[in-house]
Amino acid sequence: MCHVLIIEDEPLIATYLQTLLEDEGATSFDFASSEEEAVAAARAHSPAVITSDVMLTQGTGPHAVSRILEELGEIGVIFVTGTPDQCEPCAPPGIVLSKPVQPADLAQAFHSFTAT
Incomplete structure (x- = not known):
């Protein structure tokens, strides 16, 4: 079972990512x-x-992610954004993908965190 948290303020994009x-x-x-x-x-x-x-x-996604990681430990993070230059802090373990996201790029990033 793989549970995903989608942090996105555009409902259509959130549904697309899902x-x-x-x-x-x-x-x-x-x-x-x-x-x-x-x-x-x-x-x-x-x-x-x-x-x-x-x-x-x-708020911002990077700040939310930083807070989550501080509390819960290491979790795979994929930033999907139209403003990659404003992704602060987006340092590893995050992968940054630009919108519009390509399905193959999202799949590759997702599997980099879920491969066993």
């Missing part, structure tokens, strides 16, 4: 559109992988 990741084997999802929602969702159900936009309705 569809692509379901095709790659993800089995459950939580969604958040703000930094606080993301942290709360991760606390409630620890994800195996996180996808995150950079700019959110409130």
Whole structure:
């Protein structure tokens, strides 16, 4: 079972990411559109992988991810953003993909964290 937290403030993009990741084997999802929602969702159900936009309705994806990683430890992170130059801090373990995301790139990034 692979649970994914999708941090994205555009519902259509979040649904698109969910569809692509379901095709790659993800089995459950939580969604958040703000930094606080993301942290709360991760606390409630620890994800195996996180996808995150950079700019959110409130706060930023990188700050949400940093807070989550501080609390929960190492989790695979894929930043999917239209503003990769504003991805701070997006240092490893994060992978940064630009929007519009290519399905093959997302699949490769996802499997880099889920391969056993």
